[in-house]
Amino acid sequence: MTIRLPVEALARLVAQALERAGMAPAQAGPVAAGLAACERDGVRGHGLLRLPALVNSLRIGWADGQAVAAVIDERPAALTVDARRGFVQPVIAAQRERLMRMARATGAALLLTRNSHHFSALWPDIEPFAEQGFVALACVNSKKRMAAWGGGRPVTGTNAMGFAAPRPNVPPLVWDQSSSIVSQGDVLLAAQRGHAVPPGVGCDADGQPTTDPKAILEGGALLPFGGPKGASLAVMVEVLAAALTGASFAFEDASPAGTATTSLGGHFLLLVDPAAGFGARMEALCAALADAGNDRLPGDRRHAARRDSLAHGVPLDPTSHATLLQLAGDALP
Template identity: 55%
Template sequence: MSIVLTVAELTDLVAEVLVRHGLARDSARCVAGVVAAAERDGSRSHGLFRLPGYVATLKSGWIDGNARPVVTEVAPGVVAVDAANGFAQPALAAGSPLLIAKARSQGIAAMAIRNSHHFAALWPDVEPFAEAGFVALACVNARSRVAPWGATRKFLGTNPMAFACPRDGAPPLVWDQASSVIAQGEVLLAARDGHDLPDGVGLDAAGQATNDPRAVLDGGAMLPFGGHKGSGIAFMVEILAAAVTGGRFGFEDGSAAFPGAQTSNAGECVILIDPARAGGTDVGSRIAGLFEGFAAAGVSRLPGDARYARRSRSIAEGVSIPAETYETVQRLLAG
């Protein structure tokens, strides 16, 4: 059995849960939007499944539910945002108008967000920029969960990155991936549902390979995708999202002092490029030609296509929520 809600109804419901547990209403709308978007598009590991984690983090005192982001113009092509120990989405929303203006003027601009908590999928951060005509790249660091290549204990975060570019006559191409073999949310789902992990995903507390998601979560570590290649990308994200922004490194995480906290106080780096100002000509049709080449090579589905298909169904038919999940949301709403 399932409950069917419109996207707007789902967003309102999530926002009310977050407000109920101490998040300012304007910030709650920002966060609820990305939670509902993930559920709408079938990204269940970053949708309602994470709502109890948001609530637990708010209740723990690890995050400031009334945080007001502070936007600073630090250079002609750089916007800095201090999220003030709040969620990343309100900070992104606060800095985006200036970031867009700079990218339109300069051709390229970056936003450096620090002192923020990002607990959501990353693709919602970049897709709107591509809809506005930009090529966008974002990356976020997080608390230590991944053992670098050759190590036996966790040190780096899952450190996701997302990319988006516009397409003529079609929604943007968007991808979002962790630097680990799978996202941490997938490990949490496997633990909840009693499923084994594939080979090569994680280590136990003794540094031995394991397929048990609970062993990975209980003192173990996840592994980077592609071995040393993914490890290098996770390191790059740590530099861009933490060192460059002034955010905390993953190993500096202090959430353990706040029982129940599930988020990381870390950083995010967002880079926008305006194709019209980058020196190329006829960029839109060239990108379309690139996609045609993918199809000619036998690629039947581009990144994001399945998400867009699920989105269309959700908009037309409503978002189907398992009854057990809906009951959990109602319990959270009741306090």
């Protein structure tokens, strides 16, 4: 039977689980809020499903839950922050007001974060800025899992990009997508179930196309969406999120083998402060998209799930709920 929890209660339980694994409350709050937002919006793959790996990363010391991030460079339109092996969400939360002031003052603001863990969706990082009137673009690199333009050997992460633009009176236009055709999680699931993956999504250790998920996971590679064009984006993400910030590249991943851990890398965030008239132009664009048959915009499904969650509580299946209570150290009711 589905259990329904208010989103605040869910976020508190997640934070409690993270604090129990060694995370300081100042870090646990923003990380838990992101996971709870994913569950609230029905994005299960980036919600509680990720909690055990988060907890594991803290327990084994791969992520530092006590890290205090340091601003290492301050310029009128760009902040560089060292997360010191903590998570990026607390960095964004701490710099949020300052970044918006910078963007209002100069027209644009960059947050360049290095040595940061990220293990959820990108849209929770950017949607709040669009709700405040800013256009936001973010990207994050992850562990080495995907081939680039040639050769079939993994070199980049499944590097995600996210984009958010404000709309008057309705939720922002937001999308968030990885550079790979399918996620590593989908391949893991297929391997566990003994299923094949669709043709074209990965290659084996010899760079040859394969539908065998184990061959992709064991020395093979995921492939970028759209072939070389997706590879270009993934490499751009390595430059923006790692080379510019001073973070590790995907191919420098040093996470412990044989255990589920979060990705340590870098995060790039750009805010642009739009001029007057932008809102009306966004509505013209969204109306034209609807006229051309795009009845649903990215984010519409999330917002429908959100309305339901806010009205009736976030629906959790009993297994997720039990795992959450166990990690949080609470007894089952």
